[in-house]
Amino acid sequence: MSYNWNWGVLVSEPYLGWLISGTQWTLAIACLAWIMAFTLGSLIGIARTTPIGPLRWLGTAYVELFRNIPLLVQMFLWFFVFPEVLPRDWGRWVKRDLPMPEFTTAVLCLGFYTASRVAEQVRSGLNAVPKGLLAAGQAGGLTLPQIYRYILLPLGFRIIVPSLTSDFLAVFKNSSLALTIGVMELTAQSRQIENYTFQGFEAFTAATVIYCVITAIVVVIMTRVEARLRVPGLLGRQQGAL
Amino acid sequence: MRFPRIMAALVAAAVAAFAVPTPAAAQELYGTLRKIRDAGVIKVGHRESSVPFSQFDQNRRPAGFSVDLCMRVVDAVKRELNMPNLRVEFIPVNPSTRIPLIANGTVDIECGSTTYTLGRSRQVDFSSIFYLTGTQIMSRQNSGIREVEDLANKSVALVLGTTNERAVKAAIERLRIPNVKVLMVKDHAEALLALETDRVDAYATDEVVLWGLRNQSRIKDQLVITGRLLSYDPYGLMLRRDDSAFRLLINTTLAGIFRSGEIEQMFRKWFEPAGIPINDRLRQIWEYMALPE
Numbered sequence: 293m294s295y296n297w298n299w300g301v302l303v304s305e306p307y308l309g310w311l312i313s314g315t316q317w318t319l320a321i322a323c324l325a326w327i328m329a330f331t332l333g334s335l336i337g338i339a340r341t342t343p344i345g346p347l348r349w350l351g352t353a354y355v356e357l358f359r360n361i362p363l364l365v366q367m368f369l370w371f372f373v374f375p376e377v378l379p380r381d382w383g384r385w386v387k388r389d390l391p392m393p394e395f396t397t398a399v400l401c402l403g404f405y406t407a408s409r410v411a412e413q414v415r416s417g418l419n420a421v422p423k424g425l426l427a428a429g430q431a432g433g434l435t436l437p438q439i440y441r442y443i444l445l446p447l448g449f450r451i452i453v454p455s456l457t458s459d460f461l462a463v464f465k466n467s468s469l470a471l472t473i474g475v476m477e478l479t480a481q482s483r484q485i486e487n488y489t490f491q492g493f494e495a496f497t498a499a500t501v502i503y504c505v506i507t508a509i510v511v512v513i514m515t516r517v518e519a520r521l522r523v524p525g526l527l528g529r530q531q532g533a534l
Numbered sequence: 535m536r537f538p539r540i541m542a543a544l545v546a547a548a549v550a551a552f553a554v555p556t557p558a559a560a561q562e563l564y565g566t567l568r569k570i571r572d573a574g575v576i577k578v579g580h581r582e583s584s585v586p587f588s589q590f591d592q593n594r595r596p597a598g599f600s601v602d603l604c605m606r607v608v609d610a611v612k613r614e615l616n617m618p619n620l621r622v623e624f625i626p627v628n629p630s631t632r633i634p635l636i637a638n639g640t641v642d643i644e645c646g647s648t649t650y651t652l653g654r655s656r657q658v659d660f661s662s663i664f665y666l667t668g669t670q671i672m673s674r675q676n677s678g679i680r681e682v683e684d685l686a687n688k689s690v691a692l693v694l695g696t697t698n699e700r701a702v703k704a705a706i707e708r709l710r711i712p713n714v715k716v717l718m719v720k721d722h723a724e725a726l727l728a729l730e731t732d733r734v735d736a737y738a739t740d741e742v743v744l745w746g747l748r749n750q751s752r753i754k755d756q757l758v759i760t761g762r763l764l765s766y767d768p769y770g771l772m773l774r775r776d777d778s779a780f781r782l783l784i785n786t787t788l789a790g791i792f793r794s795g796e797i798e799q800m801f802r803k804w805f806e807p808a809g810i811p812i813n814d815r816l817r818q819i820w821e822y823m824a825l826p827e
Contacts, residue, residue: 295637295638295657296656296657372724372727372728372731372733375731375733376731384732387731387732387733388689388733393733394717471694471718471720472720472724473719474717474718474719476718480694480718483630483694483695484694484695486630486633486634486695487629487630487694487695487696487699487700488700489653490633490653490654490656490657492633492634492657493634
């Protein structure tokens with residue numbers, strides 16, 4: 293392979309600044325999208341477990357729609373197609389006056405997509421709470437909201453912490469698709485550095501390392517969270533015979 | 535006694551490998567030509583929407599002015615290697631991937647619309663220049679945009695990873711044009727879409743690419759291509775560095791096409807439908823690049 297390596301490019305200005313700015317955009321997109329996905333996904337996950345038919349139906353429709361369309365396609369649809377199906381004035385507002393249109397669209401799109409995955413985790417968590425507890429709640433005279441508030445949610449959410457970690461990690465990695473609609477996040481900045489310096493391998497190596505560091509930090513934090521929230525007896529019991 | 539038998543077979547195979555006579559000419563091969571001969575395939579990089587240089591035709595097969603030139607190079611490679619049945623594998627590339635894919639050996643020759651720059655020559659090599667163009671601006675007729683200065687307080691789409699992107703950004707900075715909103719997109723098709731859907735007021739890239747895109751557009755009558763050339767963009771076919779033999783083969787092929795005047799027929803085939811006439815700038819470059827045998 294004929295390639296002239298030059299690692300110095302990574303610490304020279306303005307390229308170092310581009311990498312830092314790209315990292316900041318990646319963190320901003322991923323964190324905002326995660327907050328949105330966690331909130332919306334929890335609500336939809338809960339909706340899918342309620343005994344109320346229309347709510348369940350809505351939740352299922354949402355999950356199937358957003359989970360089954362590739363994220364890349366969704367980015368394109370939200371950015372290019374969505375403003376066109378709106379009434380003319382609204383579409384124009386989205387395209388021209390929306391603050392930071394690329395960034396906002398990326399956060400919303402990633403948030404909606406990830407919410408469908410969180411919803412599935414939440415649903416499986418709630419379903420994993422032993423049925424006996426539910427029956428006990430009902431027998432004790434708790435209303436449906438009370439059963440959720442005091443039994444299902446506290447247990448269900450703790451059960452799914454480990455699997456939510458991988459969705460949290462996926463948000464950081466999926467945020468790289470925002471470059472297709474023009475957000476200058478980490479991957480886009482790496483391409484930009486390649487464009488200016490023709491040192492693409494160095495730029496993408498740097499991006500790889502930064503992604504790894506970010507995800508490693510997330511893993512460490514989530515392991516702590518997991519250890520704190522573990523329900524003694526409940527999680528352990530799943531492995532053995534009930 | 536299995537083990538010694540295997541050893542004997544290995545030794546026999548090794549001896550056989552050395553004993554097979556190789557043609558004298560083939561022994562001198564190195565670099566890309568050798569790689570092509572050994573693999574039995576030449577990997578041709580092409581663009582998907584770089585009209586009319588390198589694009590998909592109705593059957594989703596690569597076609598265009600650069601692709602035609604490349605296919606002549608492929609013919610020359612077949613003759614040189616005496617491999618009439620050499621397989622051609624087309625690999626789509628885009629401005630962000632084309633240099634790494636050449637450098638890492640995935641693509642042997644890129645037939646697109648790549649500007650020959652000295653900076654890029656640190657990573658890849660280029661053939662003779664076969665086309666000469668520059669950056670202009672395409673906008674809606676009623677937008678009032680004629681020159682780069684008119685982009686003040688307007689939005690413009692640029693394709694990430696192109697020389698045109700750099701040229702426009704440099705012009706904006708140099709001329710201190712205030713409040714230009716830049717939308718980075720990933721290819722020409724997306725840039726055109728952004729312009730058609732009124733997400734941006736203008737799209738700046740190679741003049742000839744703009745003509746091709748305008749021709750494809752559903753609102754072509756509303757689009758105008760204007761402005762002075764903001765950059766000097768000579769196009770070359772891209773190949774790996776440090777490979778004089780392969781470059782010589784490419785340049786010999788190109789010089790033959792330029793010298794015989796066949797280049798004008800190829801030009802008309804692809805550029806006349808887009809309404810782009812031959813200019814003296816192009817005639818001159820072909821004359822200069824028609825190196826004598």
